[in-house]
Amino acid sequence: MKNISILLLSIFFFSCQQKENKNAPVQTSEPVLTEKNNEKENKEEENKQTGDTIFMNFKNEKGLFTAEGLLDSIHPRVYVKFKNEDSGELAAKIIPTTGKGNIRFNQIIFPDKTSDGPFGMDLKIPVKQKGNYIVVIGHSLMADSPFLGKFKVELEHKKE
Template identity: 75%
Template structure:
């Protein structure tokens, strides 16, 4: 019986030992910055915001976003360095839908809107601008789903 107890105890101790696994840990700050750089370069939606930093080969800011019950509005943030005109379009994935540019917020916190699916406006202020995209509350059937946005800046 003594031998049997000793055998059980030794099996118990050996089975409880954990092996040390050696990994090359990636610093958290490095992995987060890589993910942020990828998202910025592709103009991706993070939460309810799309930061437009990357132009495509045609010189347009292009981004894909989505509206759902959690994010009924999407905020496009872009920086305007020079006075000029912007042309923007919303292209819903379904072809048509109750979606529009609700508002533009200027650097001095003044705003203008609402607009339609196309926007053409002169910008006289330099700085960060915000375009608010959502559905028209005056119409039925709010838009839920994916859409693409194209924004072109023209200097004067």
């Protein structure tokens, strides 16, 4: 009985040991840069719509915040968020991919939670407060056939 229990214990311990993988990658202390890492960095510098929100974090070569958005039956409004550090004037424009459409700036929400609106497809408004602004884009409730599709939004902040 003693021999059988020793034999079973030895089989148990040998079966629980991990086998060495001869094809395992060699780990180094320096990270390896690949094309995927470079693509990820380039994609992070784009202003993209996530759900119903576009975060404007990066300016293009012309100094404009630009992004593409999508209005559909799931997201009838898009919230464009950006941070303002200096007083000046905000000039914004919506460019529908179809040329024209029932789309407009519905509202702008200031950092102190006050708001103004509605506006048209172009928006020019003084921005004097520092903080996070939210611009709401949607279709006009006063017109027929709501806009569904892609559009491009451009924001330009002109400092005083």
